[in-house]
Amino acid sequence: xxxxxxxxxxxxxxxxxxxxxxxxxxxxxxxxxxxxxxxxxxxxxxxxxxxxxxxxxxxxxxxxxxxxxxxxxxxxxxxxxxxxxxxxxxxxxxxxxxxxxxxxxxxxxxxxxxxxxxxxxxxxxxxxxxxxxxxxxxxxxxxxxxxxxxxxxxxxxxxxxxxxxxxxxxxxxxxxxxxxxxxxxxxxxxxxxxxxxxxxxxxxxxx
Amino acid sequence: xxxxxxxxxxxxxxxxxxxxxxxxxxxxxxxxxxxxxxxxxxxxxxxxxxxxxxxxxxxxxxxxxxxxxxxxxxxxxxxxxxxxxxxxxxxxxxxxxxxxxxxxxxxxxxxxxxxxxxxxxxxxxxxxxxxxxxxxxxxxxxxxxxxxxxxxxxxxxxxxxxxxxxxxxxxxxxxxxxxxx
Numbered sequence: 232x233x234x235x236x237x238x239x240x241x242x243x244x245x246x247x248x249x250x251x252x253x254x255x256x257x258x259x260x261x262x263x264x265x266x267x268x269x270x271x272x273x274x275x276x277x278x279x280x281x282x283x284x285x286x287x288x289x290x291x292x293x294x295x296x297x298x299x300x301x302x303x304x305x306x307x308x309x310x311x312x313x314x315x316x317x318x319x320x321x322x323x324x325x326x327x328x329x330x331x332x333x334x335x336x337x338x339x340x341x342x343x344x345x346x347x348x349x350x351x352x353x354x355x356x357x358x359x360x361x362x363x364x365x366x367x368x369x370x371x372x373x374x375x376x377x378x379x380x381x382x383x384x385x386x387x388x389x390x391x392x393x394x395x396x397x398x399x400x401x402x403x404x405x406x407x408x409x410x411x412x413x414x415x416x417x418x419x420x421x422x423x424x425x426x427x428x429x430x431x432x433x434x435x436x437x438x
Numbered sequence: 439x440x441x442x443x444x445x446x447x448x449x450x451x452x453x454x455x456x457x458x459x460x461x462x463x464x465x466x467x468x469x470x471x472x473x474x475x476x477x478x479x480x481x482x483x484x485x486x487x488x489x490x491x492x493x494x495x496x497x498x499x500x501x502x503x504x505x506x507x508x509x510x511x512x513x514x515x516x517x518x519x520x521x522x523x524x525x526x527x528x529x530x531x532x533x534x535x536x537x538x539x540x541x542x543x544x545x546x547x548x549x550x551x552x553x554x555x556x557x558x559x560x561x562x563x564x565x566x567x568x569x570x571x572x573x574x575x576x577x578x579x580x581x582x583x584x585x586x587x588x589x590x591x592x593x594x595x596x597x598x599x600x601x602x603x604x605x606x607x608x609x610x611x612x613x614x615x616x617x618x619x
Contacts, residue, residue: 237581244588251595258602265609319474319541320548352484381539 279378282396286388287377291344291370294353299366301342301373304392310341310409313374313384316356320401321383325360327403332365335410346371387413441574445582449589454518454566455505456594462498464546469495475543479528480535497521505569515569522566526559545601550612554604 280287286302293299301311312328314321332341343365345353350369357367377386377397386397387409395413400406465472473491476482482490501521504514525544529551532540541548542555 240581241584244584244592247592248588248595251592251599255595255599255602258599258606261606262602262609265606265613268613317474317477319471319478322470322474 279397280376280394282394284394286386286392286394288392289370289373289376291368291373294350294357294367294369297366299342299368301344301368302388302392305340305388305390307338307340308390308395308413309388310339311344311377311386311388312341313344313377313379313382313386315345315347315382316352318382322360324383324400324403324406325362327406328365331406331410339410342366342368344368344370344373346374385409389413440571442568442571444573444576444578445586445589447569447573448586449593450565450569451505451511452586452590453593453597454562454569455502456590457562457597458498458502458505458518461544462495462502465491465495465498465543471541471548472543475541478537478540479532480537481528481531512570515566518566519563522559522563526556526563529553529555529559547605549605549608552604552608 288300288302291299291301328341332339343362346369347353353367353369357363381399383400385400385406387395389395396409398409469491473487476490477484477487498521501514501518505511505518508514529542532551533553539550542551544555
């Protein structure tokens with residue numbers, strides 16, 4: 232009798248562990264599915280200057296004392312990256328910003344933007360992450376002009392001063408999707424997907 | 439007052455130690471993120487954020503080691519409950535402030551804070567305090583060793599499953615909110 236209980240105990244344990252493994256695998260699969268169906272590319276919030284509009288021209292003061300006319304037509308495109316020293320995702324994206332600034336230097340200038348009164352915090356942040364190469368603006372009007380609600384937020388302004396692409400960016404892929412959206416002539420990856428859905432016969436997107 | 443069976447006590451110790459070991463290592467692997475997370479909770483003056491980002495993983499690993507290695511593990515059990523209560527309060531305060539979009543800093547993938555975390559930590563704190571209950575005297579045999587190992591594996595697996603389930607739930611809620619605008 233006792234031996235029967237020992238054997239059944241062990242058999243039941245094995246069954247429990249197999250079930251736990253199966254349930255975990257199923258729940259994990261659901262998680263992966265959620266990631267797959269999540270919106271791709273930079274998420275465009277439905278407010279602020281629209282893609283295609285003229286960008287608002289805002290004069291903003293950089294940490295080094297210069298004043299920049301953000302949004303004015305320029306020889307190159309401008310990538311305006313809104314960040315904050317206390318935003319972990321922003322820090323994660325800094326290497327992507329730097330490499331993008333290097334590889335696209337011919338057509339793109341990168342401008343970092345934040346706000347807050349405590350310039351010292353921002354100076355330390357610039358030093359710690361070696362961001363001296365980029366203009367670092369401290370301007371609340373700039374964030375308000377673009378209706379930045381969540382960080383990190385990126386705006387691509389064309390050389391003609393029009394908004395080329397913008398959105399909340401959480402990953403390197405979403406950041407690159409802004410340039411890609413501009414190359415493809417769509418406002419966002421969401422619009423790209425919507426357009427393909429609306430006109431399946433067209434099959435291709437205007438370059 | 440009753441006693442706790444030595445088998446249950448052993449499983450509880452091992453499971454809590456595994457929890458703290460995992461939490462401590464995950465925090466140490468991305469100290470920059472942890473610093474940002476602590477700053478985002480907005481509970482500490484800025485000067486203390488960096489020391490706290492080093493102290494928390496150190497405390498977590500110390501609790502893990504204390505639970506396993508210390509013959510008198512009451513202190514580690516109390517420290518475990520205190521840390522869990524601290525995190526629960528930090529999350530609750532920020533939920534009360536309406537700051538729901540901040541990263542909880544728990545585990546590997548960033549995830550917004552949620553009242554689930556408060557409840558989870560409360561349960562874990564109670565389990566930590568259960569280690570203070572005197573351990574019953576019973577000779578442990580080989581079958582207890584099998585039971586302990588299997589139970590530990592099952593508890594770890596179920597905990598990971600529950601966490602993933604909650605992660606999915608939050609992802610679903612976020613997607614629903616986005617569709618509604």
